[in-house]
Amino acid sequence: MTPRRSVTLCILIVLLAAPVTAANIERFVTSSGDGLDVTLVVTGIPVGGIVETLPDGCVWKETDHPADRTRLSGGKAAFAVIGEETIRYRVQGPQEAAGVFTGTWEDLLTGESGTVGAAGTHGPESSKTPVEAPGFLSVAVLAALAVAYRRRCGR
């Protein structure tokens, strides 16, 4: 199995094996040109907030999250979550920074909070960026497929 396929499989396993009701946010980082694409997959948090801390050397580029739900300040990006199940953003920076992203989340309906990428059935290594990772689009498609699958499974 190629590294690329193993990463794809890894992401699928992580996404599909995650409990569908427990609040959780996973982060997937892939390299793209001179930057990194980050996908946050939100599970079980209808209304909440996320603060991502960008690694040193990384510069914010863009996001697909609405502008009025995003705020940037001092190397941190805050996202208001209101029904979204994925958030994608892109930074410019070295590939080595892929494993250095950190973040926290809060579920405003339950009061629960946690660390992005810390929950679920996988160990800490799984959230680190593989060198030969699939591109931004591939991860996004996988994430969307996983979300759709979980919805069909009765979420």
Added chain:
Amino acid sequence: MTRRLILLACSLCLLAGMAMAIPCDGDGDGTLTSSELAAAILDSLDARQMGGAVEAPSPGDLRDAAFIYEHWDGRALTITDTSGQTTTLTRPIRRIALFNSDSLEMLRSIGIEPDRIVGVSKYVLEDPIFYPEYQGKANLGSVWSPDYEQAAGIRPDAVFLYASISQSSCDEIEDTLSAIDPDIRFFRFDSFRPTVYADEVRTLGLLLGKREGADRFLAFYGDAIGSVAGVVDTIPVNDRIPVYLENWNDYKSAGKGSGYDEKIELAGGMNIFGDNPVEYPVIDPEAVISKNPGVIVKIVGAGETTFGGYGDDDISSFERVHRAISDRPVWNQMKAIRDGRVHIIHTDVIGGPEYFIGTAYFAKWFYPDRFPDLDPRAVHRQYLEEFQRLDYDLDEHGTFVYPA
């Protein structure tokens, strides 16, 4: 002096206005939009985690705003309870005090978090088998003997009372606690009356942000009730079997408009005292004989028949009551006795929120040939497992009906 009074009045109006405002509703138009909520979330994250100097909502306001946006579409919620009382809420209910223990069972059916219940009636605390997770909550006494000190001390947002029983006692509780804390909201539900049961579940779901849980429960409940109603509807009115129902007090029956009257009708029976204007009339034994019911149902579990139910595995008391009815003087002339159609049922499955289980037993007893596949015990088991989330083995424990 006049100026001071005006100032005081203005301050009170301002405070009242603040109390009625929806949290984080930036433009104050009474609707919390997604943009307003997003701004509040970002302000809060900015101030707490990003070193920002923005004016942020308190964590409590933010959580309340999230609840209102998610569950009430961003607007104040106006609720009309079973007593007809209307209440408008601009904050979620997070601390509930329950004098109506039947409502607690309904709340559990829709998936309420136990930590939202801060006080319960003494009957809940006396029933650790059915309410294990509520043991240790503040004891509020009962509707008839309330502990006001406890009730006020737990600072409830809302107090739940009965709608149509013990009205004067419930009025007194509401008056007394309102005088202590005018911010407490009061809601009245019956939790046992078929005509309002589904509406009460829906209202509770909306009120407490448990609409999905309420819908799930109502689907199950609808199936259980529907499986009986679908058959009963085909039985001509003139062919319906006459039923004598007696509660735990000998010769005390059910009259027009009582919950039991509704339940007999739901199961396709004809209540022989259904035209009696008294809700729970005490009747003459000879009146029963003259009406010659085809089925007799005796309810146990209260008064002098305080046995059976979830905490009692011994069926012998049911047998004794069954025998005593058959042995009543001259009653052996009645069709129900001659045909061996006397049934004993525990109030747990007919008197309160579980009445749809008892109604299924009624239907099976009234028309055994028409309901060969109806399995009230299976309905009971599913209810306990899925909706009460109780680890309770019906095959091993409890006594609810006799003969089984």
